[in-house]
Amino acid sequence: MTNGRTPSAIARAVGEAVKTIPVTSLRDMWLVMSERRLVGRATLAATIYAGAALIGLAMVVLARRGLAPEPLRILLSYLVIATISAGLEPGTAKAAALAKGGRGLPPVAAVLMVSTLKAVFAAFILAAIWKVSAPGVPTRILLLTPLITIAGFCTTDLRVMMDLDEHHTRAMAFKQVATVASAVLATLMMLAGASAFWAILAASLSRLAMLVPPLRGSPPFSEALAVARETLKDRRWLELAGASALSSAAGSTDRFFALHDLPAAALGGYYVTFEILSRFWLLPYLLVPILFARRVKGEVSGGFLRAAWIITAIIGAAFISVLIVLMITRPAFVVALTGRRIEVATLALAAAILISSFSQLRIAELQAAGQGFLVICVLSLSVMMSFAIFGILTHYYGVQGLMWGWTLRTSLEFLGMRVAPLVLRISTSRTSNLAKRRGA
Numbered sequence: 001m002t003n004g005r006t007p008s009a010i011a012r013a014v015g016e017a018v019k020t021i022p023v024t025s026l027r028d029m030w031l032v033m034s035e036r037r038l039v040g041r042a043t044l045a046a047t048i049y050a051g052a053a054l055i056g057l058a059m060v061v062l063a064r065r066g067l068a069p070e071p072l073r074i075l076l077s078y079l080v081i082a083t084i085s086a087g088l089e090p091g092t093a094k095a096a097a098l099a100k101g102g103r104g105l106p107p108v109a110a111v112l113m114v115s116t117l118k119a120v121f122a123a124f125i126l127a128a129i130w131k132v133s134a135p136g137v138p139t140r141i142l143l144l145t146p147l148i149t150i151a152g153f154c155t156t157d158l159r160v161m162m163d164l165d166e167h168h169t170r171a172m173a174f175k176q177v178a179t180v181a182s183a184v185l186a187t188l189m190m191l192a193g194a195s196a197f198w199a200i201l202a203a204s205l206s207r208l209a210m211l212v213p214p215l216r217g218s219p220p221f222s223e224a225l226a227v228a229r230e231t232l233k234d235r236r237w238l239e240l241a242g243a244s245a246l247s248s249a250a251g252s253t254d255r256f257f258a259l260h261d262l263p264a265a266a267l268g269g270y271y272v273t274f275e276i277l278s279r280f281w282l283l284p285y286l287l288v289p290i291l292f293a294r295r296v297k298g299e300v301s302g303g304f305l306r307a308a309w310i311i312t313a314i315i316g317a318a319f320i321s322v323l324i325v326l327m328i329t330r331p332a333f334v335v336a337l338t339g340r341r342i343e344v345a346t347l348a349l350a351a352a353i354l355i356s357s358f359s360q361l362r363i364a365e366l367q368a369a370g371q372g373f374l375v376i377c378v379l380s381l382s383v384m385m386s387f388a389i390f391g392i393l394t395h396y397y398g399v400q401g402l403m404w405g406w407t408l409r410t411s412l413e414f415l416g417m418r419v420a421p422l423v424l425r426i427s428t429s430r431t432s433n434l435a436k437r438r439g440a
Contacts, residue, residue, distance in 0.1 A: 048169075052176035053279045059187040060272055061337065066191045069264035070136060074196045076271055077134035079183055080255045081126055081145070082203075085152025086179055087248045090118045091240030093160040097296050098236050098370070105161055109218035110227035112154050112211065117232070118241065119153035120146055133256040141197050144204055151178075151207035158214055163289035164296075171289070174210075182207045239372030243363065246379035250409065251356070253386040254402050257394040269339035270399050273346065276337070280319055280353050283312050284360040291361065295368030308361055316354040323350050345403040352406035355414050362417040374424060378416040385412055 063075055092114045096105050105111075127145040130137060155178050162171035182203035189199035218224055231237075254274075258267050287308045294304060326334060327342040334342055366375050386409050393401030 048173050048176055049282045049285065050279070052180040053275070056180050056183050057272060057275055057337075059183055060268070060275065062191060063187050064265075064268040064272075071190060071196060072268060073134060073259070073264050074137055074141065075187065075190055075199075076267060077130060077137055077259055078141075078148075078186060078196070078200050078203075079271075080133075080252070080259065081130050082148055082152065082179070082182065084248055084252050085119075085122075085126065085149045086155055086175065087244075087251075088122065088149075088152060089156050089160065089241065089244035090115045090153050091237035091242075091244060092118075092231060093157050093164060094240045094292070094367070095234050095237035096231060097164050097293075099234055105164060106227050106231050107218050107224055108158065108161065108214050109221070109224035110231055111157050111161060112215070113224060113228040114232050114237075115153040115157045116150050119150040122153070122245075123149040129256065133259040135260075138197070141200060144197070144200055147201070147204040147208065151182075151204055151211070154211050155179075155207065158211070160289070164293050166293065172285070178207050178210045181210075236372070239376060240367065243367065243372060243375045243379055246376060246383050247363070250379060250382040250386045250413065253383075253390045254394075254406060257390045258399075258402060261394050262398065265339065266399055270402060273338045273340070274349070277346075277350050277353055280316070280350075281357060281360075283315060284357045287312075288360050288364040292364045292368050295365065305361070305365060309358065312354075312357050312361070316357070319354065320347065320350055323347055340399070343400075345400040348407040349403040352403075352410040355407075355410040359410065359414045359417055362414070366417070366421065371421065374420055375417075378413065378420050381416060382409065382413040385409055 060076070060079075063072055067075065092111050093105060096111075123146040126149055127142045130145065131142055155175055159171040159175045162174065185206055186199040186203035189202060190196060219227075255271070258270055262270065291305060291308060323342055323346065327344075327347065330341055340346075363375055366372070386405075389405045389409050390402065393405040395401075397404070
């Protein structure tokens with residue numbers, strides 16, 4: 001007996017309490033999404049995301065069948081660089097949101113000016129990476145890297161601004177359409193016989209053209225330039241942009257080694273497999289912007305965060321289960337798409353994508369809490385680990401090494417995101433106690 005209650009009664013009470021945690025969290029998230037009409041928007045955004053993914057995959061499948069190995073390698077390398085440039089977040093809009101509590105963002109023209117400046121500097125690095133990972137790419141194609149990077153940076157910062165204004169569906173549609181339209185244009189032009197240079201140039205210009213409509217209503221150039229200068233002075237963007245760059249570097253290292261070490265056929269198969277499985281990132285793509293916006297504005301979001309973790313875990317379990325069924329049944333369409341059957345290494349890649357989704361939720365939580373430097377420290381270690389892990393495993397084990405490398409890298413990164421804040425808290429507490437003792 002304990003306080004008049006039997007052990008079995010206590011166990012039942014604890015069990016009931018545990019059961020209410022996810023229900024309460026999910027109810028909180030549902031209410032938030034219902035009040036802001038986010039349920040319908042999320043469904044529409046998911047449809048847009050899935051449609052863009054299917055179109056992009058169709059282009060890669062067509063390219064694998066219709067292009068010679070070298071043009072195919074150039075096209076895939078362009079798609080990798082374009083994806084990276086769109087995934088790199090300059091941090092301009094987020095820094096402004098942190099400075100103003102998520103409200104009163106700079107004009108679109110000012111944000112695009114700052115994003116363009118950052119893209120020009122980043123283009124040199126991306127061009128060098130492109131050349132090292134795909135040595136066969138001609139120099140004149142590498143000269144297009146600034147256009148590709150400017151389009152990617154500006155598109156991403158505009159998406160962030162739309163998310164902060166709670167136009168999440170519009171943000172999703174804008175970025176997905178811009179990305180997939182350029183991929184479709186480049187692929188179809190090359191299949192029609194155009195050179196890689198003209199195809200990539202046309203695709204890059206099409207992405208830049210999509211930036212024009214959002215500029216309507218912006219202030220005069222001189223006024224926008226003055227705001228851009230003030231925006232650039234807020235150094236918080238360095239932490240946010242640095243974290244984005246490091247995260248992209250860690251998450252793209254696999255394709256750098258794939259471009260460099262794998263034959264064209266194996267490269268195409270891995271690219272398609274990764275693109276199919278990484279569609280699971282729709283979840284963090286939908287949830288992270290909402291979480292960041294709520295935290296920055298000072299809203300209570302504990303229930304929303306818990307629900308995001310629960311939903312990711314449930315859908316992740318279903319995601320892995322479907323792959324296990326496909327591995328057992330061995331349907332022919334899987335081989336037709338990817339050139340290989342689903343095996344244990346493919347499941348390892350899927351598990352890594354799930355783990356990475358949890359990491360993205362954690363990163364958004366830490367950044368919104370003003371712990372951007374801590375995120376940079378963990379991601380810096382992740383980049384160093386990525387080069388070692390993917391370099392060694394790809395050299396010795398090929399495609400399977402890439403997939404297992406993903407599992408190892410994401411597990412270590414997630415562990416770092418959980419442990420680093422705890423270590424910092426303990427260190428800060430000890431320093432504070434030591435200072436008090438000295439003062440006493």
